[in-house]
Amino acid sequence: MRERKITLLGPEGTNLSIFFLFLVFNFISWFTLFVLSEGIELNLNNILIRQIVFSLISFLVFFLLTYISIENIRQYIDSLFVIITILLAVLLRTTPKAGVRRWFDLGPIDFQPSEFAKVITVLFIANYLTKRKSRYPLLLFLGFTLILILMQPDLGTSIIIGFVIFTMIFVSEVKIRYLVLIALLVVTFFFVFLESGLINENQLNRINDFFSANDDFQQSQSKLLISSGSLFGQYFELNKLEKVFVPVETTDFIFAAYSYNFGFIGVVFILTMWLLFFFRLSQIINISNSDFEKFVITGFVTLLAFQIIVNISTITGLLPLTGLPFPLLSLGGSSMVSTAVIFGITNRIFIENNLVI
Amino acid sequence: MFLRNRYNYLALLFISYFLFIIINFFSLQILNINDSIEKIDQQTYDVFYLSAPRGEIYDTNKEKLVTSSLEPHLFINLRKINDDNIVQYKQYLKYNFKELKNSDFEDIFNSKELLYLVRNINDLDYLERQSLLELDAFEIFDYPIRQYNYGNIASHIIGYIGRPTLEEFEAYPESIRNGIVGKSGVEKYYEEKLSGIAGQIVFKGKEIIDFTSPLPGEDLYLTIDIKTQRIATESLLEGIKLANENFDSENIIQKGSIVVLDIDSGAVVSMVSLPDFDPNKFVKGISSFDFDQLNRVDAFNNFAIQGLYPPGSVFKLVAYWLAENEGLFPEGIRSRNNTLKCEGKLSFSFNDGSQQVYNDWKENGHGNVDLSSAIQQSCNVYFWDIALKIWRTYEGSSDESILQEYARNLGFGKITEIDLPYEKAGVVPDRKLFEDWTITKPELVRPEGWLGGDLMNLIVGQGAITTTPIQIANAYKTLLTGYSSSPYFDKNKDNIQKVKNYNINDEFIEFLLDDLNLVTNKNGTAYYAFEVLGSKANDIGGKTGTAQNPGGKNSTSWFAGVDSVSNPKYIIVTVVDEGGSGSAVAAPISRRVIQHLTGVDLTPVKFGEITE
Numbered sequence: 001m002r003e004r005k006i007t008l009l010g011p012e013g014t015n016l017s018i019f020f021l022f023l024v025f026n027f028i029s030w031f032t033l034f035v036l037s038e039g040i041e042l043n044l045n046n047i048l049i050r051q052i053v054f055s056l057i058s059f060l061v062f063f064l065l066t067y068i069s070i071e072n073i074r075q076y077i078d079s080l081f082v083i084i085t086i087l088l089a090v091l092l093r094t095t096p097k098a099g100v101r102r103w104f105d106l107g108p109i110d111f112q113p114s115e116f117a118k119v120i121t122v123l124f125i126a127n128y129l130t131k132r133k134s135r136y137p138l139l140l141f142l143g144f145t146l147i148l149i150l151m152q153p154d155l156g157t158s159i160i161i162g163f164v165i166f167t168m169i170f171v172s173e174v175k176i177r178y179l180v181l182i183a184l185l186v187v188t189f190f191f192v193f194l195e196s197g198l199i200n201e202n203q204l205n206r207i208n209d210f211f212s213a214n215d216d217f218q219q220s221q222s223k224l225l226i227s228s229g230s231l232f233g234q235y236f237e238l239n240k241l242e243k244v245f246v247p248v249e250t251t252d253f254i255f256a257a258y259s260y261n262f263g264f265i266g267v268v269f270i271l272t273m274w275l276l277f278f279f280r281l282s283q284i285i286n287i288s289n290s291d292f293e294k295f296v297i298t299g300f301v302t303l304l305a306f307q308i309i310v311n312i313s314t315i316t317g318l319l320p321l322t323g324l325p326f327p328l329l330s331l332g333g334s335s336m337v338s339t340a341v342i343f344g345i346t347n348r349i350f351i352e353n354n355l356v357i
Numbered sequence: 358m359f360l361r362n363r364y365n366y367l368a369l370l371f372i373s374y375f376l377f378i379i380i381n382f383f384s385l386q387i388l389n390i391n392d393s394i395e396k397i398d399q400q401t402y403d404v405f406y407l408s409a410p411r412g413e414i415y416d417t418n419k420e421k422l423v424t425s426s427l428e429p430h431l432f433i434n435l436r437k438i439n440d441d442n443i444v445q446y447k448q449y450l451k452y453n454f455k456e457l458k459n460s461d462f463e464d465i466f467n468s469k470e471l472l473y474l475v476r477n478i479n480d481l482d483y484l485e486r487q488s489l490l491e492l493d494a495f496e497i498f499d500y501p502i503r504q505y506n507y508g509n510i511a512s513h514i515i516g517y518i519g520r521p522t523l524e525e526f527e528a529y530p531e532s533i534r535n536g537i538v539g540k541s542g543v544e545k546y547y548e549e550k551l552s553g554i555a556g557q558i559v560f561k562g563k564e565i566i567d568f569t570s571p572l573p574g575e576d577l578y579l580t581i582d583i584k585t586q587r588i589a590t591e592s593l594l595e596g597i598k599l600a601n602e603n604f605d606s607e608n609i610i611q612k613g614s615i616v617v618l619d620i621d622s623g624a625v626v627s628m629v630s631l632p633d634f635d636p637n638k639f640v641k642g643i644s645s646f647d648f649d650q651l652n653r654v655d656a657f658n659n660f661a662i663q664g665l666y667p668p669g670s671v672f673k674l675v676a677y678w679l680a681e682n683e684g685l686f687p688e689g690i691r692s693r694n695n696t697l698k699c700e701g702k703l704s705f706s707f708n709d710g711s712q713q714v715y716n717d718w719k720e721n722g723h724g725n726v727d728l729s730s731a732i733q734q735s736c737n738v739y740f741w742d743i744a745l746k747i748w749r750t751y752e753g754s755s756d757e758s759i760l761q762e763y764a765r766n767l768g769f770g771k772i773t774e775i776d777l778p779y780e781k782a783g784v785v786p787d788r789k790l791f792e793d794w795t796i797t798k799p800e801l802v803r804p805e806g807w808l809g810g811d812l813m814n815l816i817v818g819q820g821a822i823t824t825t826p827i828q829i830a831n832a833y834k835t836l837l838t839g840y841s842s843s844p845y846f847d848k849n850k851d852n853i854q855k856v857k858n859y860n861i862n863d864e865f866i867e868f869l870l871d872d873l874n875l876v877t878n879k880n881g882t883a884y885y886a887f888e889v890l891g892s893k894a895n896d897i898g899g900k901t902g903t904a905q906n907p908g909g910k911n912s913t914s915w916f917a918g919v920d921s922v923s924n925p926k927y928i929i930v931t932v933v934d935e936g937g938s939g940s941a942v943a944a945p946i947s948r949r950v951i952q953h954l955t956g957v958d959l960t961p962v963k964f965g966e967i968t969e
Contacts, residue, residue: 045550045575167367170363170367171359171360171363171364171367172358172359172360173358173360217559217566217567218567223385223393224393224396224397224400226382226385226386227385227386227389227390227392227393228390228393228394228397229386230386230387230390231386231387259382259386263386264382264383264386264387267379267382267386268379268382271375271378271379274375275372275375278368278371282364282368285359285361285364291358291359294359294364295359298359298364298367301367301368301371302367302371305371305374305375309371309374309375309378312378313378316381316382316385318381
């Protein structure tokens with residue numbers, strides 16, 4: 001056992017590459033929102049100040065999680081899963097905002113439980129796969145949670161959770177033919193729900209129908225925005241190209257605004273940083289003795305990589321719009337903090353495996 | 358069991374997709390850059406901006422003062438109107454909406470807009486709305502309706518809205534898209550917070566191809582209490598009516614204001630200015646006739662922050678504070694308890710040999726007065742004597758302006774920085790100002806410049822000094838708490854910075870409260886106004902003021918006080934422009950407001966005793 005411990009950041013130490021990348025992603029987000037914000041005012045309505053406050057909360061969460069051992073997490077994960085499921089159920093009884101029930105309104109901030117459901121689901125499945133024999137009750141639990149999220153309605157998050165569940169079962173020793181069966185079941189289930197879900201949508205007025213019927217326009221505009229970023233980005237250009245119409249620039253379409261401002265170089269930079277992060281995580285697969293940790297890492301990598309892939313694919317018109325945030329870049333407290341939880345737990349796994357750099 | 362080789366497949370899949378993304382971006386950003394630039398140049402989209410609902414406004418008890426509701430409106434897409442179908446649309450509108458006039462049709466069909474708002478269709482049922490949509494050029498969008506639930510009450514605090522001018526557009530770029538901007542009151546001061554972001558309706562040719570919903574503005578929570586506001590407004594109206602009936606004057610009295618401050622925080626509990634207006638009239642555009650009529654009586658001026666009045670005797674508290682703090686009493690007097698004999702006039706001579714006689718408002722004099730009774734009975738002689746002593750001791754030296762320094766220390770001569778636009782500062786005159794005025798405003802000053810008589814005028818709040826009611830309220834708040842801060846309306850400012858004034862100690866505050874209490878009790882100038890309260894009056898304190906105005910105007914009627922001297926919670930300042938005696942008009946109005954604030958049954962405003 002190596003005895004190298006960096007006690008500077010938290011009593012249990014901190015893995016420097018994980019922490020460094022966490023900082024880098026936060027700074028990129030600040031800089032992007034700084035570019036997008038019109039002036040800085042010291043209040044929570046300013047997007048940059050908002051994001052910085054969320055970041056600071058994220059740092060706190062990151063460090064608090066260095067105190068919690070992986071064993072502790074395993075102890076409490078079942079209860080956490082029950083709690084988040086109850087929260088998701090309660091959420092459906094609140095008044096809808098913009099036609100959906102996705103957030104708890106907590107004054108200046110909105111709390112989005114489905115963001116945390118993603119992380120908790122990963123931990124729950126990892127624990128389940130390493131402890132129990134039968135896998136069928138698992139699907140029952142997860143199916144219930146998924147339906148709650150679908151009913152918000154939040155198709156994007158449901159698909160992501162579904163995909164994460166699928167990959168985590170895939171890397172366990174389940175036979176491929178069962179996997180195919182599950183996949184078929186899930187796909188059928190989605191279509192059935194979509195059909196019935198569509199009927200419930202008559203609360204959305206004509207305008208919203210109209211809005212969704214014209215996704216192509218937004219995607220073509222966002223492609224033009226990305227394209228005009230060129231090699232170095234428009235941020236440093238004096239005569240900026242404008243005249244494109246991109247909605248929700250600070251959330252779902254933030255990567256388009258990022259590409260516009262920082263160009264191809266910026267895109268390669270941020271994607272390289274994420275790939276570096278995923279390679280670091282994969283190291284655990286090689287050295288850890290704990291299957292739980294390996295499943296957790298698989299879940300986290302899938303969760304983050306899939307979100308990035310889906311987000312970028314939608315803004316470039318390769319997939320229909322789903323409304324998924326880009327991790328640690330999009331403006332949004334719940335998404336920031338839940339991603340901080342992922343980084344914090346990952347950090348703890350590295351420390352327990354005596355990896356500090 | 359964890360299967361590592363399956364994880365490797367997964368990793369390979371993700372890496373390939375990331376590479377694919379990079380290739381895709383390379384093609385977009387490097388290979389196709391020229392195509393894209395060309396496409397952007399050729400984009401012939403036009404955008405119609407749809408007003409966002411402004412933030413709603415609440416009072417301190419979360420009572421909604423201003424509502425913004427989204428209601429469906431019928432719009433007409435003018436690009437789809439051509440010579441062939443214009444008649445059909447006209448007839449359809451004429452038949453279905455009888456209230457539309459021929460001039461309306463001209464406005465609609467000659468408009469250069471992309472979309473024209475025809476009317477609110479909230480009154481139509483679902484089927485009727487659907488049948489409208491069968492016509493190709495008709496569109497239905499939600500459009501915000503702003504409603505001021507209390508009409509004239511608190512109109513100067515809330516303000517009104519209107520179309521942005523060029524200057525307003527430059528200051529608030531979003532206002533041109535919303536088509537609306539706050540013109541006064543908190544509607545203007547908090548424009549950026551309230552305005553929201555307009556929705557976008559994108560046109561390609563004559564077809565609408567995209568729609569982004571507007572983002573509503575943020576709600577505003579005010580410190581005012583609408584109940585107190587209503588009662589203060591009623592009381593001021595009653596008082597003004599009584600003043601017109603009882604006061605022998607050729608001029609019609611119609612202007613006045615009331616300020617109620619929370620003494621601890623400086624939050625404005627109520628602020629009334631009369632005459633007032635109904636902000637609802639501006640929502641659909643006020644007629645120029647109505648506007649002129651209101652403007653003629655200065656209804657858009659918030660006199661509480663813009664009315665510049667000589668403060669008269671309510672200003673004596675500045676000299677009171679100076680006397681206590683510097684030990685500067687009239688000649689021959691060493692302490693607050695020593696008395697001088699007031700015989701109703703003060704004869705004196707200046708160094709230049711000029712002989713003068715100043716007459717007190719009370720012809721026979723107040724008898725033996727000390728500092729307390731000088732406040733209680735508003736004895737001018739006592740304070741003139743202080744001014745005389747300052748002048749004789751310090752004339753020409755830098756300490757000559759000691760009274761002005763005390764006044765500025767309390768915030769006179771500068772704005773209080775309350776969160777309302779167009780606040781006025783007033784002036785605290787001194788030698789320097791008079792020298793400036795001999796050049797800029799020679800009609801206001803004598804050629805001799807600043808004289809001892811000007812200081813004697815100033816000490817009793819007369820002469821060139823002008824103050825606003827909010828300045829008086831804020832100065833009283835400072836003197837009664839020892840802390841100075843800006844008054845405010847936005848509840849977010851509840852932790853506003855307070856600056857300790859080290860020249861005001863607890864002992865001074867006790868003395869001041871006791872002496873203000875004498876004013877509303879037996880022998881005090883406001884006794885008659887508060888008599889109706891019986892023993893309750895024992896706990897109230899204040900100071901009356903009757904400030905003379907130049908040019909044949911009646912005196913300005915003042916009262917400034919606290920709801921309770923044992924446990925002060927509120928500062929109340931009442932001003933009636935040309936209202937005459939403070940004891941007769943402003944004091945009884947304030948009394949009714951204090952009755953409400955202290956939970957006593959309200960009694961009508963009663964014309965008081967004419968003093969000063």
